[in-house]
Amino acid sequence: MAKYSVNSLDVTMSALADATRRGILERLSQDEASVSQLAEPFGVSLPTIHKHLRVLERAGFIVHEKRGRVRHVRLSPPRGKKCKGPRRINPSPMGELKNWISQFEAHWDEHLHRLKLQVESDL
Amino acid sequence: MKIIKKEIVINAPPVKVWEHITDPKKIAGWLMPNDFEATVGKEFILDCEKQGKVLCTVKEVVPLQKLVYSFQSKVTKVETLVTITLTKEGKGTRLTLVHTGWDALPPGDQAVADIFGGGWGSGLEKLREQIPATKMN
Numbered sequence: 001m002a003k004y005s006v007n008s009l010d011v012t013m014s015a016l017a018d019a020t021r022r023g024i025l026e027r028l029s030q031d032e033a034s035v036s037q038l039a040e041p042f043g044v045s046l047p048t049i050h051k052h053l054r055v056l057e058r059a060g061f062i063v064h065e066k067r068g069r070v071r072h073v074r075l076s077p078p079r080g081k082k083c084k085g086p087r088r089i090n091p092s093p094m095g096e097l098k099n100w101i102s103q104f105e106a107h108w109d110e111h112l113h114r115l116k117l118q119v120e121s122d123l
Numbered sequence: 124m125k126i127i128k129k130e131i132v133i134n135a136p137p138v139k140v141w142e143h144i145t146d147p148k149k150i151a152g153w154l155m156p157n158d159f160e161a162t163v164g165k166e167f168i169l170d171c172e173k174q175g176k177v178l179c180t181v182k183e184v185v186p187l188q189k190l191v192y193s194f195q196s197k198v199t200k201v202e203t204l205v206t207i208t209l210t211k212e213g214k215g216t217r218l219t220l221v222h223t224g225w226d227a228l229p230p231g232d233q234a235v236a237d238i239f240g241g242g243w244g245s246g247l248e249k250l251r252e253q254i255p256a257t258k259m260n
Contacts (some may be wrong), residue, residue: 096184108127108129108220109129109221111127111153111154112129112131112153112220113131114152114153114154115131115133115143115153115154115218116134116139116143117130117153118134118138118143118149118153119133119140119143120133120134120135120151122135122139122143123135123139
């Protein structure tokens with residue numbers, strides 16, 4: 001099983017634990033947008049949107065680019081696809097979620113096996 | 124199905140298995156340190172080192188048959204549901220564990236699944252499909 005950082009998973013999960021941020025990701029899945037275009041449908045102030053964008057960017061979901069005075073935001077490209085260089089070490093946020101869930105898979109097997117041994121040795 | 128399902132046959136009667144899944148000291152032996160109590164509504168903590176402390180709530184108790192508790196990491200805010208059922212099988216017990224509620228990631232919002240479907244080409248839906256229902260025995 002791939003190793004992952006719990007801290008970085010925390011960042012991923014808390015980034016998703018907010019309806020506005022999920023809305024932003026949904027919007028960006030259609031097309032890139034400027035910060036003010038993003039702020040409009042959510043009826044929130046620019047500073048608030050900036051705050052959400054920082055959280056999403058830190059979690060690796062989005063990237064931004066400044067063109068003139070306007071900041072454009074889009075979803076991060078899937079990692080590893082375009083880079084020919086050394087394989088990137090950081091798993092994508094989704095990869096981490098997947099790992100997290102597979103950890104449960106593996107853990108339950110392990111725990112239940114231990115339970116079986118424990119009960120059967122207690123007869 | 125968005126579930127994790129595990130089955131195991133234990134060569135002991137349900138009453139014995141029940142003891143091991145409801146006595147906190149015995150739970151600690153196979154799962155993790157805890158302050159479990161088989162009372163509906165009771166909150167307890169599972170202390171898993173890697174995921175931090177998991178806050179659980181007992182949802183249903185049918186002695187010798189069924190145990191349901193919610194499972195929520197303080198950090199991740201995801202609440203999932205663990206259902207353990209015991210059925211007599213010959214001289215032994217079939218234990219079925221079903222871990223559901225991954226679609227509560229994020230809570231009650233399917234939008235993210237769509238996002239990942241479009242944005243990364245590997246959505247939560249796909250992720251869930253990758254979780255097969257597996258059997259141990």
